[in-house]
Amino acid sequence: MQSDRIKFQSYKDKVITAQEAALFFKDKMTVGTSGFTKAGDSKAVLPAFAERAKFENIAITLITGASLGQTTDTDLANNNALYKRMPFQSDAALRKKINDGEILYIDQHLSETAEMLENKHLPKIDIAVIEATYIDENGNIIPTTSVGNSPTFAHLADKIIIEINTSIPLGFKGIHDVYISENYPNRQILNVTASNDRIGQDYIAIDSKKVVGIVFTEILDSPAQPTEIDVKTAAIAGHLLGFLENEITAGRLTNSLMPLQAGIGKVANAVMSGFAKSSFENLVMYSEVLQDSTFELIDSGKMNFASASSITVSENCYKKILANFDFYKDKMLLRPQTISNSAEVIRRLGVIAINTAIEFDIYGNVNSTHIAGTKMMNGIGGSGDFARNAYLSIFVTQSSSKEGNAVSHVLPMVSHVDHTEHDVDVLITEQGVADLRGLAPRERAKVIIENCVHPEYKEELSDYFNRSKLRGGHTPHLLEEAFKFHLRFLETGSMKKML
Amino acid sequence: MQSDRIKFQSYKDKVITAQEAALFFKDKMTVGTSGFTKAGDSKAVLPAFAERAKFENIAITLITGASLGQTTDTDLANNNALYKRMPFQSDAALRKKINDGEILYIDQHLSETAEMLENKHLPKIDIAVIEATYIDENGNIIPTTSVGNSPTFAHLADKIIIEINTSIPLGFKGIHDVYISENYPNRQILNVTASNDRIGQDYIAIDSKKVVGIVFTEILDSPAQPTEIDVKTAAIAGHLLGFLENEITAGRLTNSLMPLQAGIGKVANAVMSGFAKSSFENLVMYSEVLQDSTFELIDSGKMNFASASSITVSENCYKKILANFDFYKDKMLLRPQTISNSAEVIRRLGVIAINTAIEFDIYGNVNSTHIAGTKMMNGIGGSGDFARNAYLSIFVTQSSSKEGNAVSHVLPMVSHVDHTEHDVDVLITEQGVADLRGLAPRERAKVIIENCVHPEYKEELSDYFNRSKLRGGHTPHLLEEAFKFHLRFLETGSMKKML
Numbered sequence A, B: 001m002q003s004d005r006i007k008f009q010s011y012k013d014k015v016i017t018a019q020e021a022a023l024f025f026k027d028k029m030t031v032g033t034s035g036f037t038k039a040g041d042s043k044a045v046l047p048a049f050a051e052r053a054k055f056e057n058i059a060i061t062l063i064t065g066a067s068l069g070q071t072t073d074t075d076l077a078n079n080n081a082l083y084k085r086m087p088f089q090s091d092a093a094l095r096k097k098i099n100d101g102e103i104l105y106i107d108q109h110l111s112e113t114a115e116m117l118e119n120k121h122l123p124k125i126d127i128a129v130i131e132a133t134y135i136d137e138n139g140n141i142i143p144t145t146s147v148g149n150s151p152t153f154a155h156l157a158d159k160i161i162i163e164i165n166t167s168i169p170l171g172f173k174g175i176h177d178v179y180i181s182e183n184y185p186n187r188q189i190l191n192v193t194a195s196n197d198r199i200g201q202d203y204i205a206i207d208s209k210k211v212v213g214i215v216f217t218e219i220l221d222s223p224a225q226p227t228e229i230d231v232k233t234a235a236i237a238g239h240l241l242g243f244l245e246n247e248i249t250a251g252r253l254t255n256s257l258m259p260l261q262a263g264i265g266k267v268a269n270a271v272m273s274g275f276a277k278s279s280f281e282n283l284v285m286y287s288e289v290l291q292d293s294t295f296e297l298i299d300s301g302k303m304n305f306a307s308a309s310s311i312t313v314s315e316n317c318y319k320k321i322l323a324n325f326d327f328y329k330d331k332m333l334l335r336p337q338t339i340s341n342s343a344e345v346i347r348r349l350g351v352i353a354i355n356t357a358i359e360f361d362i363y364g365n366v367n368s369t370h371i372a373g374t375k376m377m378n379g380i381g382g383s384g385d386f387a388r389n390a391y392l393s394i395f396v397t398q399s400s401s402k403e404g405n406a407v408s409h410v411l412p413m414v415s416h417v418d419h420t421e422h423d424v425d426v427l428i429t430e431q432g433v434a435d436l437r438g439l440a441p442r443e444r445a446k447v448i449i450e451n452c453v454h455p456e457y458k459e460e461l462s463d464y465f466n467r468s469k470l471r472g473g474h475t476p477h478l479l480e481e482a483f484k485f486h487l488r489f490l491e492t493g494s495m496k497k498m499l
Helices: A009-014 A018-022 A045-055 A072-078 A092-099 A112-118 A150-156 A231-249 A266-276 A292-299 A315-323 A325-329 A343-349 A383-389 A441-452 A455-471 A484-492 B009-014 B018-022 B045-053 B072-078 B092-099 B112-118 B150-156 B231-249 B266-276 B292-299 B315-323 B325-329 B343-349 B383-389 B441-451 B455-471 B484-492
Strands: A030-033 A060-063 A082-086 A127-132 A159-165 A211-217 A260-262 A283-286 A303-308 A332-334 A352-356 A359-361 A392-396 A426-429 A432-435 B030-033 B060-063 B082-086 B127-132 B159-165 B211-217 B260-262 B283-286 B303-308 B332-334 B352-356 B359-361 B392-396 B426-429 B432-435
Touching (some): A009 A211, A018 A045, A018 A211, A030 A150, A045 A072, A072 A082, A072 A092, A112 A150, A231 A266, A231 A392, A231 A426, A231 A432, A260 A266, A266 A292, A266 A352, A266 A392, A283 A343, A292 A315, A315 A325, A343 B343, A383 A392, A426 A441, A432 A441, A441 A455, B009 B211, B018 B045, B018 B211, B030 B150, B045 B072, B072 B082, B072 B092, B082 B092, B112 B150, B127 B150, B231 B266, B231 B392, B231 B426, B231 B432, B266 B292, B266 B352, B283 B292, B283 B343, B292 B315, B352 B383, B432 B441, B441 B455
Parallel strands (some): A030 A060, A060 A082, A127 A159, A159 A211, A260 A283, A260 A352, A283 A303, A303 A332, A352 A392, A392 A426, B060 B082, B127 B159, B159 B211, B260 B352, B283 B303, B303 B332, B352 B392, B392 B426
Antiparallel strands (some): A426 A432, B426 B432
């Protein structure tokens, strides 16, 4: 079994336990690990390190592709094993420690981290831990369900630990396209002109002298939670499909649309599932994550090809992919997140970007990360990479949430800005669509309040806008009231005006 | 004279007056005109239209490259000739009408407008007015001191009016590199891998059937105001040079740095002038505007090449360029703003972006456009195009301004966000440098307050930060106090705490 997975002779004596591997970690080290939205993460070495940190005063800076699966971030956080974490997370325990100021967190565009590492704008990587399907005859890594930042971690790290996951079939070789840009000033063109273009190798090149240990696991990726499509998400999906159909009618799109990107989560997934019942065809995806909906679209014959940086699917979908791997293999590609999220490629392909907002304001600024301006939820992820450079930048969210619609997701002013008014084309809630293209701020406010706001908040937002206009300005506001919805929520648990 | 300038036979009878040309404008039309930061703008037809609008109820949507020179925007605004204006302006009268809600304004990334026009996300261009050095044998336009969005206006307009400016020497042919991307889905790679790479033609291709009139002028571009380097701007320039020298010492840069971009204005110009006395050499520029400092750097032998979308210089500098045109000609290139400001090219070249902030906050968010969150100053211009995709994204501003330091430019929270915390690497005031790379928000706040804030505001900002931390959060804030500096300014004319 192990010889199947380690085809490079001089690695054969490198096999160690996860506990032994975790001993390479020293206090204050910077560690880069594979893992992107729970896919292809370290399932043995990082947990072993978390366990070790229970008994030792040791903490690292941990850089990943994106979020980790299992309970890894929870355990690392609870055992005080993290000094700093970047560029993304979605773990409740870690989130709490970040918001309590106990763990430092850098929330980055997912395309940026490897750039900053390669440019030495971030600390050097001491150790890279990379999950592998197997190690080929030349000592290189065949990745698993994600590529993420692993090529850069392997490139820059002093030491490399490889985690071979035997639950991933050997046939995974070939679905990856690994490319690292030359350092400046020798940076070259990213020669991707279609979602299925290949520009690199199907392995991560490794300097074999850096490999200090190989660990075996057979733990599967944490499954994505299957998402129920409820009335609201179905309405949002319906509005989006209607909007795109109108674009076809207007002659701006064909029924193959443009390459699609969809964020993570139930709204985005519902939207994408909606495409399966649409009249669109020959769709392609240029995104960061392949979700259940991607494979539904491939199954239904609607989608021809999907490029991303990871496969993050439910348990059933994962089984389906493995059972029909030959069918899917030539219809997908996993890339480093510098390429899946590259401004250059996203603009060139003309991606339709569909991302989820936490809240947006009446002028079209979007908050994707912070609750009430202060508490981090997950992070910006790739939404900025796509929204800025997209052919169409669409943000979706429900107009209200919580018991009794206590929270409005449309506000006078967002409490944190991740996507500025300059980067947002279309806003969609279950109430309707605000098409902001070609609109000045005062025009946007009218359309947003009219089409996207929950009826219970419409009057107050209109009133805010009208009174703001009396004071003038290109973007009218009453700064002393701009956060009144948030402040009420902090005080009373509801954004609603007390009667 | 005129036959020198119109080398295409069938245009010879198209010469009309500016007043006749202005008659092609109809109410509610969308007009696209040349002009980028006062360079290469329409100096006859738009003013004639402004004059006509004095006596007629007529208003257009005016799309330019960027700001216009002369008193054109003033006259258009005062004569109610504008319904909507985009994507940039810097005119006092127009600004007032925008802030009074009388003229709609869309403040866009300068790279975006032509994209949105070509994708039909903005209304069709009815008339294009383009300043030309001359018309060549095939009826194509040799532009003047800017390229801006003119190629797209000419491409999309129903009718084209050409304004031949006889004050521009015929030798200007050759300094332009005009390229329009194919429409989707045939978009190709932008094959610019160095500041001096050419990918297009040295003329704007014209469908001769669209040309309805040719107007002659000899009015020079409005000169840039020469900027005095004062104590503060000199200190900012000094800090920036010191920062870059440290980057060389750290092995991240060579003394040729990387291609430079600098925003408009006295701070940016002072900073660039500082390079002339530095030890840097073989510099290149990949920017949007060539300013006086660019030519100083070329004169001093420090700069080898400069690419931009316009030449906007003082009267003396302009004379110098014309008198020594052969010397400068092979050291510069003017491109469409889709290319000068292209995310793809900026990232590929690794530009060091130096832009001016109106204000920034203790977490590194930058406001480039709005006074007290509501009143538009000029617009975001190209700062977002460069900051997001730069190798290093640097923002400069003075720490305080107005009599008695009544205004702090470092705030608890910015009143409008143009550049999010995700896109800002380094902040510099005359007080010092905050290097934010690799820092979490709470670390950034410390460094910014310590290094960038004016002494008179340090204590209150520290106090705000410390009290915010008690309430927790990844990005600690007291939402009810976040705009207290701005509100005080609105009430009292000063951000200072009353004693």
